[in-house]
Amino acid sequence: xxxxxxVLERTPQGLPDxxxxxxxxxxxxxxxxxxxxxxxxxxxVDAGVRDRLSRDSYGPxxxxxxxxxxxxxxxxIASRNPRFAVGDRVTAGGGWxxxxxxxxxxxxxxxxxxxxxxxxxxxxxxxLGVSGLTAYFGLTRVARIWPxxxxxxxxxxxxxxxxxxxxxxxxxxxxVGIAGGDDRCRYVTEVLGFDACLDRHDLDHSIxxxxxxxxxxxFDNVGGQLADSALLAMNRxxxxxxxxxxxxxxxxxxxxxxxxxxxxxxxxxxxGMVVWDFLPDYRxxxxxxxxWIREGRLTYTETIVEGFERAPELFCNLFTHAGLGRxxxxx
Amino acid sequence: xxxxxxVLERTPQGLPDxxxxxxxxxxxxxxxxxxxxxxxxxxxVDAGVRDRLSRDSYGPxxxxxxxxxxxxxxxxIASRNPRFAVGDRVTAGGGWxxxxxxxxxxxxxxxxxxxxxxxxxxxxxxxLGVSGLTAYFGLTRVARIWPxxxxxxxxxxxxxxxxxxxxxxxxxxxxVGIAGGDDRCRYVTEVLGFDACLDRHDLDHSIxxxxxxxxxxxFDNVGGQLADSALLAMNRxxxxxxxxxxxxxxxxxxxxxxxxxxxxxxxxxxxGMVVWDFLPDYRxxxxxxxxWIREGRLTYTETIVEGFERAPELFCNLFTHAGLGRxxxxx
Numbered sequence: 061x062x063x064x065x066x067v068l069e070r071t072p073q074g075l076p077d078x079x080x081x082x083x084x085x086x087x088x089x090x091x092x093x094x095x096x097x098x099x100x101x102x103x104x105v106d107a108g109v110r111d112r113l114s115r116d117s118y119g120p121x122x123x124x125x126x127x128x129x130x131x132x133x134x135x136x137i138a139s140r141n142p143r144f145a146v147g148d149r150v151t152a153g154g155g156w157x158x159x160x161x162x163x164x165x166x167x168x169x170x171x172x173x174x175x176x177x178x179x180x181x182x183x184x185x186x187x188l189g190v191s192g193l194t195a196y197f198g199l200t201r202v203a204r205i206w207p208x209x210x211x212x213x214x215x216x217x218x219x220x221x222x223x224x225x226x227x228x229x230x231x232x233x234x235x236v237g238i239a240g241g242d243d244r245c246r247y248v249t250e251v252l253g254f255d256a257c258l259d260r261h262d263l264d265h266s267i268x269x270x271x272x273x274x275x276x277x278x279f280d281n282v283g284g285q286l287a288d289s290a291l292l293a294m295n296r297x298x299x300x301x302x303x304x305x306x307x308x309x310x311x312x313x314x315x316x317x318x319x320x321x322x323x324x325x326x327x328x329x330x331x332g333m334v335v336w337d338f339l340p341d342y343r344x345x346x347x348x349x350x351x352w353i354r355e356g357r358l359t360y361t362e363t364i365v366e367g368f369e370r371a372p373e374l375f376c377n378l379f380t381h382a383g384l385g386r387x388x389x390x391x
Numbered sequence: 392x393x394x395x396x397x398v399l400e401r402t403p404q405g406l407p408d409x410x411x412x413x414x415x416x417x418x419x420x421x422x423x424x425x426x427x428x429x430x431x432x433x434x435x436v437d438a439g440v441r442d443r444l445s446r447d448s449y450g451p452x453x454x455x456x457x458x459x460x461x462x463x464x465x466x467x468i469a470s471r472n473p474r475f476a477v478g479d480r481v482t483a484g485g486g487w488x489x490x491x492x493x494x495x496x497x498x499x500x501x502x503x504x505x506x507x508x509x510x511x512x513x514x515x516x517x518x519l520g521v522s523g524l525t526a527y528f529g530l531t532r533v534a535r536i537w538p539x540x541x542x543x544x545x546x547x548x549x550x551x552x553x554x555x556x557x558x559x560x561x562x563x564x565x566x567v568g569i570a571g572g573d574d575r576c577r578y579v580t581e582v583l584g585f586d587a588c589l590d591r592h593d594l595d596h597s598i599x600x601x602x603x604x605x606x607x608x609x610f611d612n613v614g615g616q617l618a619d620s621a622l623l624a625m626n627r628x629x630x631x632x633x634x635x636x637x638x639x640x641x642x643x644x645x646x647x648x649x650x651x652x653x654x655x656x657x658x659x660x661x662x663g664m665v666v667w668d669f670l671p672d673y674r675x676x677x678x679x680x681x682x683w684i685r686e687g688r689l690t691y692t693e694t695i696v697e698g699f700e701r702a703p704e705l706f707c708n709l710f711t712h713a714g715l716g717r718x719x720x721x722x
Contacts, residue, residue, distance in 0.1 A: 317647045320648055324633050327662075327668065
């Protein structure tokens with residue numbers, strides 16, 4: 061049987077281009093004892109992966125010729141491992157592959173109690189996957205939101221930001237989003253229920269206008285100048301949670317924040333996080349999030365394209381005209 | 392009786408100049424009921440004051456014509472307040488004045504159990520004042536050092552940095568300083584007992600060389616490019632304590648830090664602090680620090696100039712060729 065995978069053809073310079081990737085076929089080998097074969101059904105394209113195409117980051121750099129990282133939901137189609145049965149649905153960081161062979165390490169079998177209608181398997185790599193869990197642990201464990209606080213969320217129309225804002229709202233916070241363009245801002249307020257949304261293309265002085273009582277928590281998915289603007293609106297004792305730095309991933313030189321002396325005067329805490337530090341609590345967080353979805357309090361959007369061949373195109377679009385919510389490829 | 396005070400003649404542009412200040416005489420009035428008259432004996436010159444000559448900062452901006460801020464140790468020479476007796480030694484933010492009249496608010500009477508030989512009154516605005524307390528609370532309450540950690544300290548030859556490094560060493564940390572020039576570096580290692588000291592004029596790649604196990608805590612008095620270099624040496628879970636931003640005070644445009652994405656990957660926490668948030672615990676911290684001085688475990692240096700007229704000169708020198716340790720004027 062021939063399987064396929066997307067590999068790095070050349071290291072992107074600045075914005076990635078579909079020509080930076082190439083498709084490679086490989087023959088699926090016979091399984092050894094203890095192995096299983098997974099056929100992917102959904103693959104995520106992640107902005108954070110861009111960083112690792114050029115450099116070591118929260119994971120090691122992807123070399124030229126290496127398979128591109130992505131989160132996956134797949135089905136076990138052959139197994140010589142007693143812990144996995146044919147038909148099991150598993151999620152993992154399986155990469156941009158149609159199939160993969162694994163010893164089972166790092167493969168999480170989807171819990172049928174959680175992944176049952178109305179909750180589709182694809183959410184295992186979206187609102188119930190690392191995106192939603194980053195939002196959940198970021199707000200509850202790192203920034204530690206309180207009811208009544210004002211929470212500012214960048215990339216509010218993306219899955220991490222969308223989920224973060226809704227979690228903050230569910231916990232009694234006032235929530236203001238930042239998103240790019242009228243359509244995305246309308247989505248953030250009308251569909252996601254944020255109290256307000258700012259267009260990031262038109263941000264001068266407006267954080268203070270929309271947050272007259274200041275910002276207590278800034279959920280930063282973006283970095284760069286936006287973080288600087290947020291810092292100037294922070295209340296004393298405010299927290300900036302740094303969960304991503306999308307604006308930096310394509311930059312030759314990092315931008316960073318300039319107003320660091322505000323950190324002293326305002327007693328601001330800036331803290332970075334990576335979701336897998338919270339692995340032991342994934343299960344209970346997923347149950348909490350799934351409960352909110354069932355109750356109609358938490359919503360999500362998936363932008364799904366059909367066909368494995370379209371993964372590079374979808375990935376490159378993330379940086380120029382991303383779809384709403386989580387971007388997934390269905391195989 | 393005629394007293395004198397230094398006021399702001401014009402707002403400094405960039406580095407301050409003695410001509411930015413002017414001396415003004417005033418007649419000491421008769422005391423009202425409840426008031427006391429203090430004759431200053433020591434006045435501090437503080438780099439942090441520079442920031443407030445141009446803008447609101449951790450305190451309000453000093454207007455043209457306003458008295459320059461400074462910490463003071465003085466003696467009560469007249470009192471119509473029953474809480475203060477003639478001869479009491481008090482510390483306060485009395486400003487650059489020979490004398491001042493006060494209702495007693497904000498006046499801390501020096502505790503004779505602490506300020507007794509070998510500990511001079513001047514330490515009340517140095518190692519036992521806000522400088523030493525910033526070091527103490529910064530490390531123990533904000534950065535929360537642990538034995539065995541590597542602590543990097545900027546401005547290591549200044550009082551805050553010198554005290555911070557010694558507190559970290561007393562608590563079992565490995566301590567590396569950053570200071571400007573050979574003489575100051577030698578002082579940091581030979582007198583203060585830091586494990587190593589880097590010259591800030593020659594810093595390329597050398598933090599990693601001197602901290603082969605990485606940096607767990609960076610005590611930042613400086614900001615700017617130095618904070619960026621430190622960030623690139625931080626261990627996972629490292630803390631950057633931002634207690635001052637001297638490099639920014641004279642800058643027209645803030646510099647800030649660029650490598651913010653490292654904050655994500657390394658799970659770094661950057662936290663600002665101002666010492667007066669810890670006011671209720673000043674007394675016990677002063678006792679702890681005084682105990683270490685008596686035991687010979689904590690040392691300090693004061694650069695004292697004689698004569699009230701020299702305050703502006705001493706202040707301006709802070710930014711170009713500061714003396715070792717705390718810079719004080721003796722009246």
